[in-house]
Amino acid sequence: LQERGALGFERHYHVTDPFIRRLGLEAELQGHSGCVNCLEWNEKGDLLASGSDDQHTIVWDPLHHKKLLSMHTGHTANIFSVKFLPHSGDRILITGAADSKVHVHDLTVKETVHMFGDHTNRVKRIATAPMWPNTFWSAAEDGLIRQYDLRENSKRSEVLIDLTEYCGQLVEAKCLTVNPQDNNYLAVGASGPFVRLYDIRMIHNHRKSMKQSPSAGVHTFCDRQKPLPDGAAQYYVAGHLPVKLPDYNNRLRVLVATYVTFSPDGTELLVNMGGEQVYLFDLTYKQRPYTFLLPKKCHTSGEVQNGKTSTNGVSNGIHLHSNGFRLAEGRAHVSPQVELPPYLERIKQQANEAFACQLWTQAIQLYSKAVQKAPNNAMLYGNRAAAYMKRKWDGDHYDALRDCLKAISLNPCHLKAHFRLARCLFELKYVAEALECLDDFKGKFPEQAHSSACDALDRDINAALFSKSDNAEDKKGGGPIRLRATGRKDSISEDEMVLRERSYDYKFRYCGHCNTTTDIKEANFFGSNAQYIVSGSDDGSFFIWEKETTNLVRVLQGDESIVNCLQPHPSYCFLATSGIDPVVRLWNPRPESETLNGRVVVDMEGASQANQRRMNADPLEVMLLNMGYRITGLTSAGAAGSDDEDSSEGQVQCRPS
Numbered sequence: 001l002q003e004r005g006a007l008g009f010e011r012h013y014h015v016t017d018p019f020i021r022r023l024g025l026e027a028e029l030q031g032h033s034g035c036v037n038c039l040e041w042n043e044k045g046d047l048l049a050s051g052s053d054d055q056h057t058i059v060w061d062p063l064h065h066k067k068l069l070s071m072h073t074g075h076t077a078n079i080f081s082v083k084f085l086p087h088s089g090d091r092i093l094i095t096g097a098a099d100s101k102v103h104v105h106d107l108t109v110k111e112t113v114h115m116f117g118d119h120t121n122r123v124k125r126i127a128t129a130p131m132w133p134n135t136f137w138s139a140a141e142d143g144l145i146r147q148y149d150l151r152e153n154s155k156r157s158e159v160l161i162d163l164t165e166y167c168g169q170l171v172e173a174k175c176l177t178v179n180p181q182d183n184n185y186l187a188v189g190a191s192g193p194f195v196r197l198y199d200i201r202m203i204h205n206h207r208k209s210m211k212q213s214p215s216a217g218v219h220t221f222c223d224r225q226k227p228l229p230d231g232a233a234q235y236y237v238a239g240h241l242p243v244k245l246p247d248y249n250n251r252l253r254v255l256v257a258t259y260v261t262f263s264p265d266g267t268e269l270l271v272n273m274g275g276e277q278v279y280l281f282d283l284t285y286k287q288r289p290y291t292f293l294l295p296k297k298c299h300t301s302g303e304v305q306n307g308k309t310s311t312n313g314v315s316n317g318i319h320l321h322s323n324g325f326r327l328a329e330g331r332a333h334v335s336p337q338v339e340l341p342p343y344l345e346r347i348k349q350q351a352n353e354a355f356a357c358q359l360w361t362q363a364i365q366l367y368s369k370a371v372q373k374a375p376n377n378a379m380l381y382g383n384r385a386a387a388y389m390k391r392k393w394d395g396d397h398y399d400a401l402r403d404c405l406k407a408i409s410l411n412p413c414h415l416k417a418h419f420r421l422a423r424c425l426f427e428l429k430y431v432a433e434a435l436e437c438l439d440d441f442k443g444k445f446p447e448q449a450h451s452s453a454c455d456a457l458d459r460d461i462n463a464a465l466f467s468k469s470d471n472a473e474d475k476k477g478g479g480p481i482r483l484r485a486t487g488r489k490d491s492i493s494e495d496e497m498v499l500r501e502r503s504y505d506y507k508f509r510y511c512g513h514c515n516t517t518t519d520i521k522e523a524n525f526f527g528s529n530a531q532y533i534v535s536g537s538d539d540g541s542f543f544i545w546e547k548e549t550t551n552l553v554r555v556l557q558g559d560e561s562i563v564n565c566l567q568p569h570p571s572y573c574f575l576a577t578s579g580i581d582p583v584v585r586l587w588n589p590r591p592e593s594e595t596l597n598g599r600v601v602v603d604m605e606g607a608s609q610a611n612q613r614r615m616n617a618d619p620l621e622v623m624l625l626n627m628g629y630r631i632t633g634l635t636s637a638g639a640a641g642s643d644d645e646d647s648s649e650g651q652v653q654c655r656p657s
Helices: 006-013 017-021 200-212 241-250 342-356 360-373 378-391 396-410 415-427 431-444 452-467 469-475 494-501 604-616 619-626
Strands: 023-030 036-041 048-052 056-061 066-072 079-084 092-097 102-106 111-116 123-128 135-140 144-149 158-162 173-178 185-190 195-199 233-236 256-262 268-274 278-282 508-510 523-526 532-536 541-546 552-557 563-568 575-579 583-589
Touching (some): 017 552, 017 583, 023 552, 036 563, 036 583, 048 079, 048 092, 056 079, 092 123, 092 135, 135 173, 144 173, 158 195, 158 200, 195 200, 233 494, 256 523, 268 523, 342 360, 342 378, 360 378, 360 604, 378 396, 378 415, 396 415, 415 431, 415 452, 523 563, 532 563, 532 575, 541 563, 552 604
Parallel strands (some): 079 123, 123 173
Antiparallel strands (some): 023 583, 048 056, 056 066, 092 102, 102 111, 123 135, 135 144, 144 158, 173 185, 185 195, 256 268, 268 278, 278 508, 523 532, 532 541, 541 552, 563 575, 575 583
16 A cells, blocks of 8 residues: 555554464475574565575575575585675675685575685674675674675675683674664674673774874883774673672583574664573663662651652662662652552452462563553562562572562562562672661561561571671672683683673563573564564474563474574564474464464473473483483472562561562
8 A cells, every 4th residue: 555654554563462372383494404503584575595504505485485596505514694685686695604604605696706714713693784785794703703895805804893802712702783773783692691782883983093093003011902992882781690600600501692683673682691591681771780779768657658769860770889788879759659450450469369379470470461551560569579589590589689679669668678679689699788688677677677587588698698708708799700700711801891890781581491502592573563572492492472571472392302593574473493403494373263283382381490490400411301311400489588478568478469
């Protein structure tokens, strides 16, 4: 119809909840003889390219399930990335592989026209950008991000970013992507929990000015040329991960960003963190990692209990300090308590019932559903925090901490949120801060000072302080741990330390999948309005979450072993996946008349629990699991500490409110 509203209608409705719930397998594209490690749609969505361990790339007509072209790429090892070059009429295809090479192919003549061999380790990802039609970038395990310009005759590339200058010789770049709305911004994932966002234009301008400066070639002994200008890099990290690194390292659990991608509007960054969960970062409303927050004053219990704390310009009201506990400044602005509407009250009661039955994930999902509709209700955040603390999956205590802080900011007299905050700080290894928080709780709520819950937490904290007195400073505030380096080869530069300390925290976290076995596992936005999040998993399934509630809505069996790649169609409710199997699978909403889809994983909760056990298992146990042996590990339902759960308003230990 070419009407003005057609595009908006398409973007809003081409991926909807009924379609997601009917998503099923449409076809399998066969033609490769090895694992399919990468997939790429062209801009129109009528072509799909794939790259494989067999060193071939295939271009498909996915709408008709036909193989249009197959060619050997000239690589001598597994292909990890494939990209169409923008504005080339889908004629130019770029591949990167484990042979450290980047090849450029002309599909019309089935020839490799450029071969770049500048990297010294495996090339993991290629990135392109519409604003840069003859330019592309590569990320490799030599720690370098390289930029290529096909307009130049030189068959070389230039180093755009050298991560080894910041993180030592052992750092590996794993993935990269360009912001689709502002092609000057490049996101990079590498070994470790930090994700980096760079301003390409600032880097180029800085290097031009350095070359043009008359004193560019004259340096004193104390001069140090900065590889990147100030303001050209911004780091993002899940706030609890830096302090968890030593524990993960001791258990041989590797943290590495395996995939990064921007939302269609360029305002959000999605990261699949290997060894952990999927995280979404808000690039517009940024927030510093949460540690602790308590309002200066608490109103008496007779006053209305739904205030919001002034944050003095800090986006989440949290003041970061590496020298101990400190209360946030500001006074509580009291607003009338708003009752939940009946339908949300019913959801809350359903969540409370799930909690009472120890169905922690179900309770969390119901509370999250209610929070989305009533984002200023302190009780919902407090109750969800209790469920997180009971479930105890990776990152749950940190999400519980965030919920406690939100509840306190909305209601400074939220007794249980105050107490749980102390417990969360203790569980997150902020022991000194936990003690100060508990002391503050006793002062504000003296009637609870000698409760069994308080006494138990007090004993736990003091025992931890006594047993770890030798290295107590390392546990304060997370600062020293965040910057720890273990040797000269992975030494952290001063610039890197500063950038890490300025990191921003995540907005949403998505749980259920497992990402420990491969380092190319993707997570993507599904829908032009980014309504859903999809991710592959080590259990051969792929997972679909609602973006805003973070609730898991669909799990489908996508591979006999591991699903690595998920690439949504640019404008249809159509998904291409691949993994260890030598096939590409296409998924779309199945007809309502079709019989039940055999690839649906009905027990999503069971699959998620099994993946949590897998992520926390000993590496040897994981190997045995992959061989078919059954192992035991982390339980999904565990006590979140002693007697710190939700209750009616005057008690610390009881049911959710």
